[in-house]
Amino acid sequence: xxxxxxxxxxxxxxxxxxxxxxxxxxxxxxxxxxxxxxxxxxxxxxxxxxxxxxxxxxxxxxxxxxxxxxxxxxxxxxxxxxxxxxxxxxxxxxxxxxxxxxxxxxxxxxxxxxxxxxxxxxxxxxxxxxxxxxxxxxxxxxxxxxxxxxxxxxxxxxxxxxxxxxxxxxxxxxxxxxxxxxxxxxxxxxxxxxxxxxxxxxxxxxxxxxxxxxxxxxxxxxxxxxxxxxxxxxxxxxxxxxxxxxxxxxxxxxxxxxxxxxxxxxxxxxxxxx
Amino acid sequence: xxxxxxxxxxxxxxxxxxxxxxxxxxxxxxxxxxxxxxxxxxxxxxxxxxxxxxxxxxxxxxxxxxxxxxxxxxxxxxxxxxxxxxxxxxxxxxxxxxxxxxxxxxxxxxxxxxxxxxxxxxxxxxxxxxxxxxxxxxxxxxxxxxxxxxxxxxxxxxxxxxxxxxxxxxxxxxxxxxxxxxxxxxxxxxxxxxxxxxxxxxxxxxxxxxxxxxxxxxxxxxxxxxxxxxxxxxxxxxxxxxxxxxxxxxxxxxxxxxxxxxxxxxxxxxxxxx
Numbered sequence: 001x002x003x004x005x006x007x008x009x010x011x012x013x014x015x016x017x018x019x020x021x022x023x024x025x026x027x028x029x030x031x032x033x034x035x036x037x038x039x040x041x042x043x044x045x046x047x048x049x050x051x052x053x054x055x056x057x058x059x060x061x062x063x064x065x066x067x068x069x070x071x072x073x074x075x076x077x078x079x080x081x082x083x084x085x086x087x088x089x090x091x092x093x094x095x096x097x098x099x100x101x102x103x104x105x106x107x108x109x110x111x112x113x114x115x116x117x118x119x120x121x122x123x124x125x126x127x128x129x130x131x132x133x134x135x136x137x138x139x140x141x142x143x144x145x146x147x148x149x150x151x152x153x154x155x156x157x158x159x160x161x162x163x164x165x166x167x168x169x170x171x172x173x174x175x176x177x178x179x180x181x182x183x184x185x186x187x188x189x190x191x192x193x194x195x196x197x198x199x200x201x202x203x204x205x206x207x208x209x210x211x212x213x214x215x216x217x218x219x220x221x222x223x224x225x226x227x228x229x230x231x232x233x234x235x236x237x238x239x240x241x242x243x244x245x246x247x248x249x250x251x252x253x254x255x256x257x258x259x260x261x262x263x264x265x266x267x268x269x270x271x272x273x274x
Numbered sequence: 275x276x277x278x279x280x281x282x283x284x285x286x287x288x289x290x291x292x293x294x295x296x297x298x299x300x301x302x303x304x305x306x307x308x309x310x311x312x313x314x315x316x317x318x319x320x321x322x323x324x325x326x327x328x329x330x331x332x333x334x335x336x337x338x339x340x341x342x343x344x345x346x347x348x349x350x351x352x353x354x355x356x357x358x359x360x361x362x363x364x365x366x367x368x369x370x371x372x373x374x375x376x377x378x379x380x381x382x383x384x385x386x387x388x389x390x391x392x393x394x395x396x397x398x399x400x401x402x403x404x405x406x407x408x409x410x411x412x413x414x415x416x417x418x419x420x421x422x423x424x425x426x427x428x429x430x431x432x433x434x435x436x437x438x439x440x441x442x443x444x445x446x447x448x449x450x451x452x453x454x455x456x457x458x459x460x461x462x463x464x465x466x467x468x469x470x471x472x473x474x475x476x477x478x479x480x481x482x483x484x485x486x487x488x489x490x491x492x493x494x495x496x497x498x499x500x501x502x503x504x505x506x507x508x509x510x511x512x513x514x515x516x517x518x519x520x521x522x523x524x525x526x527x528x529x530x531x532x533x534x535x536x537x538x539x540x541x542x543x544x545x546x547x548x
Contacts, residue, residue: 146418209423211420211488225380
């Protein structure tokens with residue numbers, strides 16, 4: 001167990017801390033791997049964020065996030081591509097293991113999810129040469145089907161893997177237990193991801209019962225129903241032993257607590273439940 | 275279009291009406307197919323509900339619902355089976371086209387969804403002889419993955435069809451657009467359901483953006499992002515031309531409106547969006 005790596009996704013401490021405070025807090029608790037969000041990097045400035053990462057020899061397990069490809073106009077899709085190219089540059093500057101892609105949902109007022117999915121494939125294909133040239137792997141994150149309309153129309157691991165196979169080198173997947181734990185085909189899909197050598201990230205948190213908000217009510221590991229060890233077993237069996245990145249959006253609970261309490265709890269739960 | 279049948283799931287008018295009032299309201303608007311919930315039947319009494327159905331020559335497109343098989347003890351599973359046998363008897367008395375099964379989620383405090391799924395298969399197998407003998411088809415309803423923990427661990431149409439194939443004659447599926455619209459394999463799965471002749475029901479409503487509650491914020495047809503006509507096309511291509519049953523749980527909107535307004539709107543939207 002001692003060689004397992006815990007990475008802190010800085011969404012988890014968003015309620016208490018910005019980028020610099022979160023890094024200090026993580027280091028106080030022995031965590032030297034992080035995954036920041038772009039707004040957090042922007043708030044402190046990319047140059048200063050890079051300085052903090054380099055000075056502290058932090059591992060950046062991912063940058064959150066690129067994506068949001070579908071749009072109702074060519075201009076909108078071009079704007080998204082420009083932003084995604086900047087995201088690649090930021091990920092490269094931060095030495096991030098990958099740029100996480102939340103691909104986007106239906107462009108209003110469309111009801112055509114097949115067309116949205118095509119826009120996603122086209123968008124990733126268009127940014128891929130720049131990502132490859134920059135040495136930044138793109139991690140497609142399949143999101144839970146409850147986000148299909150407004151956040152991501154890639155909703156199963158198998159669907160993400162189909163997309164990876166179509167796009168070729170430079171694209172893989174981020175497996176977040178929150179999004180995939182329910183999938184009756186999970187074991188087979190994780191094995192397939194391993195065979196294809198496409199696992200770029202492993203995110204953890206928990207599914208609460210009841211879940212009071214579709215977006216901002218994720219649970220701390222151990223407080224919900226996800227069998228985290230079983231899923232870690234699938235992922236390790238598939239050949240991936242990389243960091244487990246803790247990503248918890250929790251507006252009414254963890255985001256209201258002091259940052260040190262959050263990080264301390266994450267470390268405890270990581271050691272007992274993950 | 276004129277031979278399409280609209281059925282009113284009586285959950286839709288639950289805010290305003292009980293069984294008898296809902297039937298009167300449906301008949302006023304030209305609707306003679308209904309699908310009641312067991313608590314609504316119990317409130318008026320099974321005998322009176324049957325009398326109303328027979329007197330008005332109503333078509334009962336389904337009885338909601340049986341299921342909820344997983345339990346943390348043998349006694350709990352037996353209790354569920356006894357209740358499911360009663361549900362079959364009620365469905366038979368009401369001349370229902372099928373008994374809809376919402377299969378249940380994880381029995382607390384389990385995190386073993388594979389085991390819960392096994393309990394579901396065992397539970398349906400145990401009630402199936404009685405259902406067959408009573409002439410009541412069982413309609414497994416795959417529920418949206420956001421209900422995997424607490425309502426139903428059968429979460430895709432393909433998974434439900436796998437279960438049907440395993441269980442044999444007397445079991446089919448209820449396809450509710452709310453639960454399956456996001457599925458990247460939907461078209462293939464609906465075609466498979468048709469080939470196997472397993473489609474027992476077609477439920478409609480809409481997915482709202484944003485969705486404010488996981489259970490009770492379904493939309494009226496046309497108010498959300500589901501391409502109802504496209505899904506109807508898949509289902510008709512698969513050979514099913516049965517009733518479209520309108521099932522809307524809407525605590526803060528439609529359940530607060532007068533019943534006649536709800537039914538009038540359902541009819542209008544059925545004619546323009548479905």
